[in-house]
Amino acid sequence: MQDTSKALPGFSYSRAFFEELVDTAMAHAKKLGASDVGAEASEGSGLSVSVRKGELETVERNRDKSLGVTVYLGQRRGNASTSDFSRAAIEQTVQAAYDIARFTAEDPVAGLPDEADIARPAEQRDLDLFHPWPITSAQAAEMALACEAAAFGVDKRITNSEGAGVSAQQSHFFSAHSHGFRGGYASSRHSLSVAPIAGKGSGMQRDHWYSSERNACDLAAPEAVGRYAAERALSRLKSRKVATRECPVLFESPLAAGLLGGFVQAVSGGALYRKTSFLADSLGKNVFPEHIDVVEDPFVAGGKGSSPFDEEGVRVKARKVVDGGQVEGYFLSTYSARKLGMKTTGNAGGSHNLTLSSRLTRAGDDLDEMLRKLGTGLFVIELMGQGVNYVTGDYSRGASGFWVENGRIAFPVQEITIAGNLRQMLAGIQAVGADAYTHGAKTVGSVLVDRMTLAGN
Known part of the structure; x- marks a missing residue:
């Protein structure tokens, strides 16, 4: 059933595979007697790296997948999900959603959107949301270290740091329901951040700055983020209260x-x-x-x-x-x-x-x-x-x-x-x-x- 031949960069599953997965779930729900049904298959992956005081702290890789199914029996609704894409697991998930709907109280306004409100395939624009970032953990660490080093380099009064981090995340999904909707897309979100500390003892002040974009090419330079975060922290030194x-x-x-x-x-x-x-x-x-x-x-x-x-x-x-x-x-x-x-x-x-x-x-x-x-x-x-x-x-x-x-x-x-x-x-x-x-x-x-x-x- 799996087809990864057309999977987008960084993903294990293709859009075609997700469409088949969703259609299989919907067909089984209809076979059980659902009046309406919707399903969504999704996958996400990413890398997060953090450093502190010039040393690597954490490297985390995440990968997740999910199939969610919503079943309607008239105006009773049930929902279930699974991360197992086998045929048996799909049928068990649909059955679970169906059983929940059977024992849920009726809700007069429950149901899928009206067909007239559905976004048809011809209306679904490409909005330039997916920009995979093939950065390695070593490259991400180097970027985070450069950001933090730039913060420390601004002034000797930058005495400590809560760390700097780089994150590269992406996901894609396909969704459909029995009122005629079919659609999905891939998206990405990448970021760079740092939190320097200025001063000593009870006079310490912390601030932070970050850059977050769908396309890593649009991220601010690590050195610029570090310097600006440091300047913010320094500007807060010798803070005091004011009268009410x-x-x-x-x-x-x-x-x-x-x-x-x-x-x-x-x-x-x-x-x-x-x-x-x-x-x-x-x-x-x-x-x-x-x-x-x-x-x-x-x-x-x-x-x-x-x-x-x-x-x-x-x-x-x-x-x-x-x-x-x-x-x-x-x-x-x-x-x-x-x-x-x-x-x-x-x-x-x-x-x-x-x-x-x-x-x-x-x-x-x-x-x-x-x-x-x-x-x-x-x-x-x-x-x-x-x-x-x-x-x-x-x-x-x-x-x-x-x-x-x-x-x-x-x-x-x-x-x-x-x-x-x-x-x-x-x-x-x-x-x-x-x-x-x-x-x-x-x-x-x-x-x-x-x-x-x-x-x-």
Whole structure:
């Protein structure tokens, strides 16, 4: 049954083999009496290497494979999976999913996506997501060591390191279900990171930086990553607390992506139909100021959030999620859409490439200009803890960064807490910088929020 003759580089199984595997599982489910069925076969492989203080620490290779089967008996659903691709194991897995469905309570909205929503093969674009990286463990170690050495070479005050690492990961899958969907693709994700420590004793400060891309050719140079991480750590030396007060807060661009993520979670189907969101019933309402737009684009070539269809095989599309501050769309799977009496938005599995922008942003609005707009207040470069209540929107997190006076950094700060409410924070965005940074599948510049509570001394 196995056919590896056409397997992609670094994989053991071909697309043709996965198609046969999925079709075998679906046919057996139908034979048992399933009203509908879906199946997905996948394989992943990778290399991860870490070093610390000039010495090799770990070399890890991962390889995994899986066949998942979902069986429907009317509106009862069962799911099972296996890593054994033998015919007997496939039939046992299908039987297990079938048996689970038999004894599961009926769910009025359970079921496969509507056929009209399915992404047909002709609609499935090649989005340039697969770039295998044939790096050896020795080459990866050399790269990580160069990154860490560059960090140590910046200044004698870089006294220690939590290590540097290189990771090369790739995977592919094929999925199909009985409402007519058939599709799959290969993808890759590679990264380089380092975490240097500056200073000594109780005055030590740590920071980190990384580069992550689908194509290893696009990774930042190891030396550049190391130097920048060291400069960040050094900038935090002699940090102190500040007095408790209310003040404007500027979020560094990688952290600003977290604010966008908070909005996405609050307008996603699960939170909405469970009524655990502070943005319930926000469709058509202003959540952001009028100068803010949020765009979703699943079709960015090489994008980390790009996909020709969602996890259910539903058609995806580029759209404006927020237009002039107003919420124009939620993030819904088939199930959550049915629970809400709405249509799927092609977001089973989450959002695609998101960009938050301001109509007020100008080309010269770099970080220095954003600090000038902040005036006197807090510039945050690190957040700690998970202090966000998505039911109420209450927000409270540990923070580190810099106190800014008259538009210029005065001194580094640590051991403080910033608090507010996400609804007021989103509505209080005064400016978005031109220093756009892509963190995962979210792109946003630094974000200036008009007022938060800073708890310090």
